[in-house]
Amino acid sequence: MNGARIVMEISVEGGNFPAAGEAASKVKKTLRQLGINSDLIRRVSIATYEAEMNIVIHAYRGKIILQVDEEEIRVIAEDIGKGIPDLNLAMMEGFSTASEKVREMGFGAGMGLPNIKKCTDELKIKTEINTGTTVLMSFNYAK
Numbered sequence: 001m002n003g004a005r006i007v008m009e010i011s012v013e014g015g016n017f018p019a020a021g022e023a024a025s026k027v028k029k030t031l032r033q034l035g036i037n038s039d040l041i042r043r044v045s046i047a048t049y050e051a052e053m054n055i056v057i058h059a060y061r062g063k064i065i066l067q068v069d070e071e072e073i074r075v076i077a078e079d080i081g082k083g084i085p086d087l088n089l090a091m092m093e094g095f096s097t098a099s100e101k102v103r104e105m106g107f108g109a110g111m112g113l114p115n116i117k118k119c120t121d122e123l124k125i126k127t128e129i130n131t132g133t134t135v136l137m138s139f140n141y142a143k
């Protein structure tokens, strides 16, 4: 990486299903251009996609921030939204508050956050009711 620090910021719009996944695609493309190991790209892409979808499905709007430096890769998903009332419950496999309409589109299995947990080396979630949620995901190079 030669000391370079890459920072990218992509807006995500709540409810915009046609555009959903674009932020994760951009992140993936950038990491490919940087020559990052494909296994690591796979983990970052899955986690970013799930965090992006959670903004689309559960929040009003937000952004995905990518930070790449010599130590690690970080993806921050920040949104303005309802927040998560019970984080422990939300982290459980199968827990979802997704609407019937969203489930018909193939989402709402309650697997996004558990999947993010599996793909990240470090996960921090800050959430405030009626304000929003920030999901901070870190990925190590050596793995």
Ligand SMILES: Nc1ncnc2c1ncn2[C@@H]1O[C@H](COP(=O)(O)OP(=O)(O)OP(=O)(O)O)[C@@H](O)[C@H]1O
Binding pocket: 050, 054, 055, 057, 058, 059, 079, 081, 082, 083, 084, 090, 091, 095, 096, 097, 098, 106, 107, 108, 109, 110, 111, 112, 113, 114, 133
């Ligand atoms: N950014 C967010 N803002 C508000 N609530 C959220 C957010 N992300 C997750 N949640 C809450 O946590 C629950 C679990 O999230 P998770 O991503 O695991 O499942 P899901 O989005 O419901 O379904 P899936 O990810 O499998 O499509 C959601 O149903 C929702 O209630």
Ligand SMILES: [Mg+2]
Binding pocket: 050, 053, 054, 111, 112, 113
């Ligand atoms: Mg989800």
